Amino acid sequence: MTLRIVTGGLQTTVQDLGRAGHQSTGVPVGGAMDQLALRIGNMLVGNEDGAAALEASLIGPAIAFDQDALIALTGADLDASINGTPVAAWHPIFVTRGATLRFGQPRIGCHAYVAVAGGVDVPIVFGSRSTYLRAQFGGFEGRALRSGDLVQVGAASPLSERIAGSLRESDAVPAVARWSLGGSLRPRYGDDPTARLIAGAHIGNLSDDARERFFGATFRVSSSSDRMGYRLDGVELALAAPVELLSEAVVFGTVQLPPGGAPIVLMADRQTTGGYPRIGEVISVDLPLIAQLKPGDRLRFRLVSLDDAQGLYLEREQELAQARFAIALRPF
Protein backbone atom coordinates (compact mmCIF):
# COMPACT_ATOMS: atom_id res chain seq x y z
CA MET A 1 0.00 0.00 0.00
CA THR A 2 1.00 3.65 -0.33
CA LEU A 3 0.53 6.83 1.63
CA ARG A 4 -0.36 9.76 -0.60
CA ILE A 5 1.07 13.01 0.69
CA VAL A 6 -1.55 15.74 0.16
CA THR A 7 0.52 18.46 1.83
CA GLY A 8 4.02 17.95 3.21
CA GLY A 9 3.76 20.11 6.33
CA LEU A 10 6.72 22.07 7.67
CA GLN A 11 9.24 19.19 7.64
CA THR A 12 8.01 15.63 7.41
CA THR A 13 10.74 13.01 6.97
CA VAL A 14 11.11 9.24 7.02
CA GLN A 15 13.02 8.20 10.16
CA ASP A 16 13.97 5.00 11.97
CA LEU A 17 16.50 4.39 14.77
CA GLY A 18 19.40 5.61 12.61
CA ARG A 19 22.54 4.24 10.99
CA ALA A 20 24.99 3.35 13.75
CA GLY A 21 28.10 1.53 12.56
CA HIS A 22 29.28 4.04 9.94
CA GLN A 23 30.57 6.89 12.08
CA SER A 24 34.20 6.07 11.27
CA THR A 25 33.43 7.25 7.72
CA GLY A 26 31.90 10.49 9.04
CA VAL A 27 28.32 9.37 8.35
CA PRO A 28 26.06 10.66 11.16
CA VAL A 29 23.79 8.25 13.01
CA GLY A 30 20.67 10.36 12.46
CA GLY A 31 17.27 8.73 12.98
CA ALA A 32 14.21 9.85 14.93
CA MET A 33 14.66 12.80 17.28
CA ASP A 34 12.35 11.14 19.86
CA GLN A 35 13.36 7.50 19.61
CA LEU A 36 11.10 6.40 22.46
CA ALA A 37 8.02 7.79 20.70
CA LEU A 38 9.05 6.05 17.47
CA ARG A 39 9.54 2.71 19.25
CA ILE A 40 6.21 2.92 21.09
CA GLY A 41 4.43 3.89 17.86
CA ASN A 42 5.89 0.82 16.17
CA MET A 43 4.90 -1.45 19.06
CA LEU A 44 1.29 -0.19 18.94
CA VAL A 45 0.95 -1.26 15.29
CA GLY A 46 2.77 -4.58 15.66
CA ASN A 47 6.05 -3.54 13.97
CA GLU A 48 9.65 -4.14 15.04
CA ASP A 49 10.85 -1.23 17.23
CA GLY A 50 13.17 0.03 14.52
CA ALA A 51 10.72 0.15 11.60
CA ALA A 52 10.66 3.44 9.70
CA ALA A 53 7.86 5.92 10.34
CA LEU A 54 7.09 9.51 9.42
CA GLU A 55 8.43 12.26 11.66
CA ALA A 56 6.29 15.42 11.39
CA SER A 57 7.70 18.60 12.89
CA LEU A 58 5.47 21.37 14.32
CA ILE A 59 3.14 21.64 11.32
CA GLY A 60 2.10 18.17 10.27
CA PRO A 61 1.32 16.87 6.78
CA ALA A 62 -1.98 15.76 5.29
CA ILE A 63 -1.89 12.07 4.34
CA ALA A 64 -4.49 10.21 2.28
CA PHE A 65 -4.83 6.43 2.66
CA ASP A 66 -5.56 4.46 -0.51
CA GLN A 67 -6.23 1.29 1.51
CA ASP A 68 -7.31 0.33 5.02
CA ALA A 69 -4.40 0.85 7.39
CA LEU A 70 -3.37 0.37 11.01
CA ILE A 71 -1.51 3.41 12.35
CA ALA A 72 -0.45 4.98 15.64
CA LEU A 73 0.39 8.59 16.47
CA THR A 74 2.99 9.23 19.16
CA GLY A 75 5.34 11.98 20.26
CA ALA A 76 4.20 15.59 20.01
CA ASP A 77 0.51 16.49 20.09
CA LEU A 78 0.05 18.29 16.78
CA ASP A 79 -3.76 18.24 16.86
CA ALA A 80 -4.35 15.19 14.65
CA SER A 81 -7.71 14.40 13.06
CA ILE A 82 -8.98 11.84 10.59
CA ASN A 83 -11.69 13.10 8.20
CA GLY A 84 -12.24 15.96 10.63
CA THR A 85 -12.65 13.79 13.77
CA PRO A 86 -9.95 14.38 16.41
CA VAL A 87 -8.03 11.18 17.19
CA ALA A 88 -6.15 10.14 20.32
CA ALA A 89 -2.41 9.67 20.25
CA TRP A 90 -0.63 6.63 21.79
CA HIS A 91 -3.36 4.15 20.70
CA PRO A 92 -3.62 1.86 17.65
CA ILE A 93 -5.99 3.41 15.08
CA PHE A 94 -7.70 1.60 12.21
CA VAL A 95 -8.03 3.94 9.22
CA THR A 96 -10.42 3.06 6.42
CA ARG A 97 -9.60 3.42 2.75
CA GLY A 98 -10.08 6.93 1.41
CA ALA A 99 -9.60 8.65 4.78
CA THR A 100 -7.27 11.61 5.26
CA LEU A 101 -5.12 12.28 8.31
CA ARG A 102 -4.51 15.96 9.01
CA PHE A 103 -2.81 18.01 11.69
CA GLY A 104 -3.69 21.43 13.10
CA GLN A 105 -1.94 23.65 15.61
CA PRO A 106 1.00 22.27 17.59
CA ARG A 107 -0.12 21.84 21.23
CA ILE A 108 2.63 20.01 23.09
CA GLY A 109 6.07 19.09 21.75
CA CYS A 110 7.71 19.38 18.35
CA HIS A 111 7.97 16.00 16.59
CA ALA A 112 5.00 13.68 16.05
CA TYR A 113 5.40 10.16 14.66
CA VAL A 114 3.02 8.42 12.30
CA ALA A 115 3.76 4.70 12.58
CA VAL A 116 2.11 2.42 10.01
CA ALA A 117 1.73 -1.35 10.22
CA GLY A 118 4.42 -2.79 7.91
CA GLY A 119 6.64 0.26 8.30
CA VAL A 120 7.50 2.90 5.73
CA ASP A 121 9.42 1.18 2.96
CA VAL A 122 12.13 3.28 1.30
CA PRO A 123 15.56 2.05 0.12
CA ILE A 124 18.03 1.22 2.90
CA VAL A 125 21.16 3.42 2.83
CA PHE A 126 24.01 2.33 5.16
CA GLY A 127 21.66 0.09 7.12
CA SER A 128 18.91 2.64 7.69
CA ARG A 129 15.86 4.25 6.09
CA SER A 130 16.44 7.53 7.92
CA THR A 131 16.50 10.77 5.95
CA TYR A 132 19.73 12.75 6.28
CA LEU A 133 18.71 16.14 4.95
CA ARG A 134 22.13 17.82 5.00
CA ALA A 135 23.71 15.34 2.60
CA GLN A 136 20.40 14.53 0.91
CA PHE A 137 20.46 10.77 1.24
CA GLY A 138 18.27 8.14 2.88
CA GLY A 139 14.53 8.37 3.43
CA PHE A 140 12.35 9.49 0.55
CA GLU A 141 14.84 10.71 -2.11
CA GLY A 142 16.93 12.28 0.66
CA ARG A 143 14.42 15.04 1.31
CA ALA A 144 11.34 16.10 3.28
CA LEU A 145 8.01 14.94 1.90
CA ARG A 146 5.92 17.22 -0.28
CA SER A 147 2.57 17.32 -2.01
CA GLY A 148 2.09 14.48 -4.50
CA ASP A 149 4.66 12.07 -3.03
CA LEU A 150 3.59 8.42 -2.86
CA VAL A 151 5.26 6.67 0.06
CA GLN A 152 5.39 2.85 0.01
CA VAL A 153 4.47 0.82 3.09
CA GLY A 154 5.89 -2.65 3.76
CA ALA A 155 4.01 -5.90 4.42
CA ALA A 156 2.19 -6.06 7.75
CA SER A 157 3.29 -8.65 10.33
CA PRO A 158 0.88 -11.33 11.65
CA LEU A 159 0.69 -9.34 14.90
CA SER A 160 -0.26 -6.19 12.95
CA GLU A 161 -3.00 -8.19 11.16
CA ARG A 162 -4.38 -9.35 14.50
CA ILE A 163 -4.43 -5.82 15.95
CA ALA A 164 -6.08 -4.50 12.78
CA GLY A 165 -8.59 -7.35 12.78
CA SER A 166 -9.74 -6.48 16.30
CA LEU A 167 -10.55 -2.93 15.16
CA ARG A 168 -11.95 -3.64 11.69
CA GLU A 169 -15.34 -4.73 13.09
CA SER A 170 -15.68 -1.61 15.22
CA ASP A 171 -18.60 0.76 14.48
CA ALA A 172 -16.53 3.82 15.28
CA VAL A 173 -14.87 5.63 12.38
CA PRO A 174 -11.99 5.93 12.76
CA ALA A 175 -11.66 2.98 15.13
CA VAL A 176 -9.33 3.77 18.01
CA ALA A 177 -8.29 0.89 20.26
CA ARG A 178 -9.17 1.29 23.94
CA TRP A 179 -5.81 -0.05 25.00
CA SER A 180 -2.60 1.88 24.99
CA LEU A 181 0.79 1.47 26.63
CA GLY A 182 1.51 1.82 30.34
CA GLY A 183 1.50 5.40 31.57
CA SER A 184 4.99 5.26 33.05
CA LEU A 185 6.45 4.63 29.59
CA ARG A 186 4.77 7.66 28.11
CA PRO A 187 7.12 10.64 28.44
CA ARG A 188 5.84 13.70 30.28
CA TYR A 189 6.66 16.32 27.68
CA GLY A 190 6.73 19.98 28.66
CA ASP A 191 8.13 23.29 27.53
CA ASP A 192 10.50 23.71 30.50
CA PRO A 193 11.96 20.32 31.44
CA THR A 194 14.96 19.61 33.61
CA ALA A 195 17.38 17.34 31.75
CA ARG A 196 19.65 15.12 33.78
CA LEU A 197 23.28 15.22 32.75
CA ILE A 198 26.41 13.13 33.30
CA ALA A 199 29.56 15.20 33.83
CA GLY A 200 31.52 15.56 30.59
CA ALA A 201 35.25 15.42 29.94
CA HIS A 202 35.76 19.18 30.24
CA ILE A 203 33.32 20.19 32.97
CA GLY A 204 36.38 20.91 35.10
CA ASN A 205 37.48 23.55 32.58
CA LEU A 206 34.48 25.76 33.36
CA SER A 207 35.16 28.68 35.68
CA ASP A 208 33.52 28.23 39.12
CA ASP A 209 31.08 30.97 38.23
CA ALA A 210 30.22 29.35 34.88
CA ARG A 211 29.65 25.97 36.50
CA GLU A 212 27.30 27.49 39.06
CA ARG A 213 25.41 29.36 36.36
CA PHE A 214 25.19 26.30 34.09
CA PHE A 215 23.33 24.30 36.73
CA GLY A 216 21.41 27.28 38.16
CA ALA A 217 20.22 28.89 34.97
CA THR A 218 17.21 28.40 32.75
CA PHE A 219 18.27 28.25 29.09
CA ARG A 220 16.12 29.07 26.07
CA VAL A 221 16.20 26.99 22.88
CA SER A 222 17.29 29.44 20.17
CA SER A 223 15.68 29.78 16.77
CA SER A 224 18.88 28.48 15.12
CA SER A 225 18.14 24.95 16.30
CA ASP A 226 17.44 21.94 14.13
CA ARG A 227 17.76 18.15 13.96
CA MET A 228 21.55 18.53 14.26
CA GLY A 229 21.58 20.49 17.51
CA TYR A 230 19.96 23.08 19.76
CA ARG A 231 21.76 26.29 20.58
CA LEU A 232 20.90 27.45 24.08
CA ASP A 233 20.53 31.17 24.80
CA GLY A 234 20.17 33.03 28.03
CA VAL A 235 23.41 32.46 29.88
CA GLU A 236 26.89 32.83 28.42
CA LEU A 237 29.50 30.57 29.91
CA ALA A 238 33.25 31.02 30.10
CA LEU A 239 36.11 28.59 30.57
CA ALA A 240 38.55 29.13 33.44
CA ALA A 241 41.30 29.19 30.80
CA PRO A 242 41.24 28.60 27.05
CA VAL A 243 41.77 24.97 26.05
CA GLU A 244 43.03 23.58 22.77
CA LEU A 245 41.25 20.30 22.06
CA LEU A 246 41.62 17.65 19.39
CA SER A 247 38.46 16.64 17.55
CA GLU A 248 36.95 13.43 18.86
CA ALA A 249 33.66 11.56 19.07
CA VAL A 250 30.46 13.12 20.36
CA VAL A 251 27.08 11.51 21.14
CA PHE A 252 23.34 12.24 21.06
CA GLY A 253 22.94 14.60 24.03
CA THR A 254 26.50 15.96 24.23
CA VAL A 255 26.41 19.53 25.57
CA GLN A 256 29.37 21.34 24.02
CA LEU A 257 30.61 24.87 24.55
CA PRO A 258 31.83 26.79 21.47
CA PRO A 259 33.94 29.95 21.97
CA GLY A 260 30.86 32.24 21.83
CA GLY A 261 29.78 30.89 25.24
CA ALA A 262 26.31 29.65 24.24
CA PRO A 263 26.13 25.87 24.81
CA ILE A 264 24.88 23.52 22.08
CA VAL A 265 23.08 20.22 22.73
CA LEU A 266 23.86 17.77 19.93
CA MET A 267 20.82 15.95 18.59
CA ALA A 268 19.96 13.15 16.12
CA ASP A 269 21.75 14.55 13.03
CA ARG A 270 24.86 15.59 14.99
CA GLN A 271 28.23 15.32 13.29
CA THR A 272 30.25 12.24 14.30
CA THR A 273 33.10 14.22 15.91
CA GLY A 274 33.58 17.66 17.42
CA GLY A 275 36.35 19.81 18.79
CA TYR A 276 34.61 21.97 21.42
CA PRO A 277 34.78 21.40 25.19
CA ARG A 278 32.12 18.95 26.43
CA ILE A 279 30.31 20.05 29.60
CA GLY A 280 28.32 16.84 29.82
CA GLU A 281 26.02 14.35 28.17
CA VAL A 282 22.24 14.31 28.68
CA ILE A 283 21.21 10.88 29.95
CA SER A 284 19.52 8.60 27.42
CA VAL A 285 16.13 8.41 29.17
CA ASP A 286 15.83 12.23 29.12
CA LEU A 287 16.63 12.66 25.40
CA PRO A 288 12.94 12.42 24.37
CA LEU A 289 12.13 15.40 26.64
CA ILE A 290 14.78 17.51 24.88
CA ALA A 291 13.84 16.22 21.43
CA GLN A 292 10.35 17.64 21.88
CA LEU A 293 11.52 21.20 22.65
CA LYS A 294 10.70 23.98 20.18
CA PRO A 295 12.56 27.25 19.65
CA GLY A 296 11.65 29.49 22.59
CA ASP A 297 11.11 26.61 25.06
CA ARG A 298 13.15 26.53 28.25
CA LEU A 299 15.55 23.96 29.68
CA ARG A 300 17.52 23.37 32.88
CA PHE A 301 20.21 20.82 33.74
CA ARG A 302 20.81 18.69 36.81
CA LEU A 303 23.86 16.51 37.43
CA VAL A 304 23.41 12.76 38.05
CA SER A 305 25.82 9.83 38.27
CA LEU A 306 26.58 7.44 35.44
CA ASP A 307 25.31 4.55 37.58
CA ASP A 308 21.95 6.29 38.05
CA ALA A 309 21.72 7.03 34.33
CA GLN A 310 22.45 3.43 33.35
CA GLY A 311 20.05 2.13 36.02
CA LEU A 312 17.26 4.28 34.53
CA TYR A 313 18.19 3.14 31.01
CA LEU A 314 18.00 -0.56 31.97
CA GLU A 315 14.68 0.04 33.78
CA ARG A 316 13.16 1.66 30.71
CA GLU A 317 14.42 -1.07 28.37
CA GLN A 318 12.87 -3.66 30.69
CA GLU A 319 9.54 -1.78 30.69
CA LEU A 320 9.61 -1.66 26.89
CA ALA A 321 10.36 -5.38 26.70
CA GLN A 322 7.43 -6.12 29.04
CA ALA A 323 5.09 -3.91 27.01
CA ARG A 324 6.16 -5.64 23.79
CA PHE A 325 5.52 -9.02 25.41
CA ALA A 326 2.10 -7.92 26.70
CA ILE A 327 1.02 -6.75 23.23
CA ALA A 328 2.15 -10.00 21.61
CA LEU A 329 0.13 -12.00 24.17
CA ARG A 330 -3.05 -9.89 23.97
CA PRO A 331 -6.09 -11.96 23.00
CA PHE A 332 -7.38 -9.71 20.21
Place this chain on the structure above:
Amino acid sequence: MRFAPLGDRAVMITLGDTVSESTHRQVRSVTARLAAHPPTGLVDVVPAFASVAVHYDPALAGRDAASSPYRDMVTALQEVLANVAHDALPAPRLVDIPVCYGGEFGPDLSSVADRHSMDPDDVVRIHTAGDYLVYMVGFMPGFAYLGGLSERIATPRRSSPRTAVPAGTVGIGGQQTGVYPLVSPGGWNLIGRTPFKIFDIARPEPGLLATGDRVRFRAISLEEFHERVAAS
Protein backbone atom coordinates in the same frame (compact mmCIF):
# COMPACT_ATOMS: atom_id res chain seq x y z
CA MET B 1 45.39 4.17 27.69
CA ARG B 2 42.69 6.00 29.67
CA PHE B 3 39.00 5.04 29.82
CA ALA B 4 36.22 7.52 30.61
CA PRO B 5 32.46 7.57 30.12
CA LEU B 6 31.09 9.55 27.16
CA GLY B 7 27.48 9.73 28.28
CA ASP B 8 25.68 6.55 29.36
CA ARG B 9 26.17 4.64 26.08
CA ALA B 10 29.81 5.22 25.08
CA VAL B 11 33.35 4.86 26.40
CA MET B 12 36.13 7.24 25.37
CA ILE B 13 39.55 5.57 25.12
CA THR B 14 42.22 8.28 25.17
CA LEU B 15 45.60 7.30 23.72
CA GLY B 16 47.48 10.62 23.76
CA ASP B 17 47.14 14.37 23.98
CA THR B 18 48.79 15.54 20.75
CA VAL B 19 48.63 14.83 17.04
CA SER B 20 51.53 12.51 16.30
CA GLU B 21 52.20 9.54 14.06
CA SER B 22 52.93 7.28 17.02
CA THR B 23 49.57 8.11 18.70
CA HIS B 24 47.91 7.67 15.31
CA ARG B 25 49.39 4.16 15.00
CA GLN B 26 47.92 3.29 18.41
CA VAL B 27 44.52 4.62 17.28
CA ARG B 28 44.69 2.35 14.25
CA SER B 29 45.81 -0.67 16.30
CA VAL B 30 42.97 -0.24 18.80
CA THR B 31 40.43 0.24 15.98
CA ALA B 32 41.69 -2.88 14.16
CA ARG B 33 41.63 -4.99 17.34
CA LEU B 34 38.03 -3.93 18.11
CA ALA B 35 36.95 -4.71 14.54
CA ALA B 36 38.44 -8.21 14.86
CA HIS B 37 37.18 -8.87 18.40
CA PRO B 38 34.13 -6.71 19.15
CA PRO B 39 33.00 -7.02 22.78
CA THR B 40 29.33 -7.97 23.32
CA GLY B 41 27.08 -4.93 23.03
CA LEU B 42 29.43 -2.90 20.84
CA VAL B 43 27.47 -0.62 18.48
CA ASP B 44 30.06 1.59 16.76
CA VAL B 45 33.75 2.54 16.92
CA VAL B 46 34.88 6.10 16.17
CA PRO B 47 38.63 6.68 15.81
CA ALA B 48 39.92 10.26 16.07
CA PHE B 49 43.31 12.06 16.35
CA ALA B 50 44.25 10.66 19.75
CA SER B 51 41.24 8.68 20.93
CA VAL B 52 38.86 5.90 20.00
CA ALA B 53 35.22 6.08 21.14
CA VAL B 54 33.24 2.88 21.62
CA HIS B 55 29.45 3.21 21.44
CA TYR B 56 27.64 0.34 23.18
CA ASP B 57 24.20 -0.79 24.32
CA PRO B 58 24.15 -0.93 28.15
CA ALA B 59 21.39 -3.55 28.03
CA LEU B 60 23.75 -5.93 26.17
CA ALA B 61 27.10 -4.95 27.71
CA GLY B 62 26.27 -5.80 31.33
CA ARG B 63 27.82 -9.07 32.54
CA ASP B 64 27.47 -8.81 36.31
CA ALA B 65 24.41 -7.44 38.15
CA ALA B 66 26.68 -6.26 40.98
CA SER B 67 28.74 -4.18 38.56
CA SER B 68 27.50 -1.69 35.93
CA PRO B 69 27.31 -1.84 32.14
CA TYR B 70 30.05 0.81 31.95
CA ARG B 71 32.47 -1.04 34.24
CA ASP B 72 31.74 -4.33 32.50
CA MET B 73 32.39 -2.73 29.09
CA VAL B 74 35.69 -1.22 30.27
CA THR B 75 36.75 -4.62 31.62
CA ALA B 76 35.85 -6.26 28.30
CA LEU B 77 37.79 -3.57 26.41
CA GLN B 78 40.85 -4.03 28.62
CA GLU B 79 40.76 -7.75 27.88
CA VAL B 80 40.38 -7.25 24.12
CA LEU B 81 43.05 -4.54 23.99
CA ALA B 82 45.72 -6.32 26.03
CA ASN B 83 49.15 -5.92 24.35
CA VAL B 84 47.59 -4.02 21.47
CA ALA B 85 50.69 -1.84 21.11
CA HIS B 86 52.56 -4.85 19.66
CA ASP B 87 50.12 -5.42 16.78
CA ALA B 88 51.51 -5.06 13.29
CA LEU B 89 49.46 -2.71 11.14
CA PRO B 90 48.65 -3.32 7.49
CA ALA B 91 50.63 -1.14 5.07
CA PRO B 92 48.82 2.15 4.48
CA ARG B 93 46.89 2.61 1.24
CA LEU B 94 48.33 5.21 -1.11
CA VAL B 95 45.70 7.45 -2.66
CA ASP B 96 46.54 9.77 -5.54
CA ILE B 97 44.15 12.72 -5.91
CA PRO B 98 44.22 14.77 -9.15
CA VAL B 99 43.53 18.47 -8.61
CA CYS B 100 42.91 21.29 -11.06
CA TYR B 101 44.46 24.23 -9.21
CA GLY B 102 43.48 27.91 -9.45
CA GLY B 103 40.97 29.57 -11.78
CA GLU B 104 37.33 29.35 -10.83
CA PHE B 105 38.03 26.14 -8.84
CA GLY B 106 40.66 27.81 -6.63
CA PRO B 107 39.61 31.43 -6.13
CA ASP B 108 41.96 31.87 -3.15
CA LEU B 109 45.12 30.44 -4.77
CA SER B 110 46.55 33.88 -5.59
CA SER B 111 45.78 35.33 -2.14
CA VAL B 112 47.50 32.34 -0.51
CA ALA B 113 50.49 32.96 -2.80
CA ASP B 114 50.52 36.69 -2.01
CA ARG B 115 50.43 36.04 1.71
CA HIS B 116 53.61 33.97 1.45
CA SER B 117 55.22 36.25 -1.17
CA MET B 118 55.39 33.52 -3.78
CA ASP B 119 53.86 32.72 -7.18
CA PRO B 120 50.66 30.64 -7.37
CA ASP B 121 52.76 27.97 -9.15
CA ASP B 122 54.97 27.73 -6.06
CA VAL B 123 51.93 27.06 -3.87
CA VAL B 124 50.88 24.27 -6.27
CA ARG B 125 54.44 22.86 -6.32
CA ILE B 126 54.62 22.78 -2.51
CA HIS B 127 51.09 21.39 -2.13
CA THR B 128 51.72 18.55 -4.61
CA ALA B 129 55.13 17.77 -3.08
CA GLY B 130 53.55 16.97 0.30
CA ASP B 131 53.07 13.48 1.68
CA TYR B 132 49.82 13.60 3.65
CA LEU B 133 48.37 11.26 6.28
CA VAL B 134 44.64 10.80 7.00
CA TYR B 135 44.58 11.16 10.79
CA MET B 136 40.82 10.77 11.04
CA VAL B 137 37.55 11.00 9.14
CA GLY B 138 34.72 12.95 10.73
CA PHE B 139 32.77 16.16 11.00
CA MET B 140 30.82 15.34 7.83
CA PRO B 141 30.48 12.23 5.65
CA GLY B 142 33.86 11.39 4.11
CA PHE B 143 35.75 14.42 5.43
CA ALA B 144 39.41 13.44 5.99
CA TYR B 145 41.61 15.43 8.37
CA LEU B 146 45.02 15.46 6.64
CA GLY B 147 48.31 16.06 8.41
CA GLY B 148 51.49 17.01 6.58
CA LEU B 149 50.83 20.48 5.15
CA SER B 150 54.05 22.45 4.64
CA GLU B 151 54.42 25.42 7.01
CA ARG B 152 55.40 27.45 3.94
CA ILE B 153 51.81 27.49 2.65
CA ALA B 154 49.86 27.21 5.93
CA THR B 155 47.26 30.00 5.82
CA PRO B 156 44.68 31.10 8.41
CA ARG B 157 41.01 30.53 7.69
CA ARG B 158 39.14 33.32 5.95
CA SER B 159 37.49 35.83 8.28
CA SER B 160 34.10 35.29 6.65
CA PRO B 161 33.24 31.70 5.64
CA ARG B 162 31.60 31.01 2.28
CA THR B 163 28.03 29.74 2.49
CA ALA B 164 28.43 27.00 -0.13
CA VAL B 165 31.74 25.42 -1.13
CA PRO B 166 31.30 22.90 -3.99
CA ALA B 167 32.04 19.20 -3.42
CA GLY B 168 35.59 18.25 -4.38
CA THR B 169 37.07 21.65 -3.54
CA VAL B 170 40.60 21.51 -2.09
CA GLY B 171 41.37 24.02 0.63
CA ILE B 172 43.90 25.16 3.20
CA GLY B 173 42.72 26.09 6.70
CA GLY B 174 45.48 26.94 9.15
CA GLN B 175 47.89 23.99 9.38
CA GLN B 176 45.47 21.69 7.59
CA THR B 177 44.57 20.87 4.05
CA GLY B 178 41.71 18.76 2.79
CA VAL B 179 38.95 18.16 0.29
CA TYR B 180 35.28 19.06 0.87
CA PRO B 181 33.37 15.79 0.24
CA LEU B 182 29.98 17.48 -0.07
CA VAL B 183 28.76 20.98 -0.80
CA SER B 184 28.90 22.78 2.54
CA PRO B 185 29.67 26.11 4.18
CA GLY B 186 33.41 26.57 4.64
CA GLY B 187 36.03 29.00 5.88
CA TRP B 188 39.11 27.47 4.27
CA ASN B 189 41.13 29.09 1.47
CA LEU B 190 40.09 27.36 -1.75
CA ILE B 191 42.98 26.48 -4.06
CA GLY B 192 41.59 23.90 -6.51
CA ARG B 193 39.14 21.09 -7.19
CA THR B 194 39.37 17.36 -7.78
CA PRO B 195 37.20 15.55 -10.33
CA PHE B 196 37.09 12.57 -7.90
CA LYS B 197 33.98 11.98 -5.84
CA ILE B 198 35.34 12.00 -2.29
CA PHE B 199 32.04 10.68 -0.91
CA ASP B 200 29.54 8.77 -3.04
CA ILE B 201 26.74 6.71 -1.54
CA ALA B 202 26.55 4.66 -4.75
CA ARG B 203 29.91 3.02 -3.90
CA PRO B 204 30.15 0.06 -1.51
CA GLU B 205 32.78 2.03 0.42
CA PRO B 206 31.38 5.54 0.00
CA GLY B 207 34.35 7.47 1.39
CA LEU B 208 37.43 7.69 -0.85
CA LEU B 209 39.70 8.26 2.15
CA ALA B 210 39.97 6.23 5.36
CA THR B 211 41.92 6.70 8.58
CA GLY B 212 45.56 5.73 8.01
CA ASP B 213 45.65 6.37 4.24
CA ARG B 214 48.61 8.20 2.69
CA VAL B 215 47.55 10.89 0.24
CA ARG B 216 49.31 12.76 -2.58
CA PHE B 217 47.87 15.54 -4.73
CA ARG B 218 48.73 15.78 -8.43
CA ALA B 219 48.14 18.86 -10.60
CA ILE B 220 45.98 18.32 -13.71
CA SER B 221 44.82 20.64 -16.49
CA LEU B 222 41.28 21.94 -16.92
CA GLU B 223 40.92 19.59 -19.95
CA GLU B 224 41.89 16.56 -17.88
CA PHE B 225 39.51 17.68 -15.13
CA HIS B 226 36.58 17.79 -17.56
CA GLU B 227 37.60 14.49 -19.22
CA ARG B 228 37.68 12.77 -15.85
CA VAL B 229 34.30 14.22 -14.81
CA ALA B 230 32.77 13.09 -18.09
CA ALA B 231 34.24 9.60 -17.68
CA SER B 232 33.01 9.12 -14.10
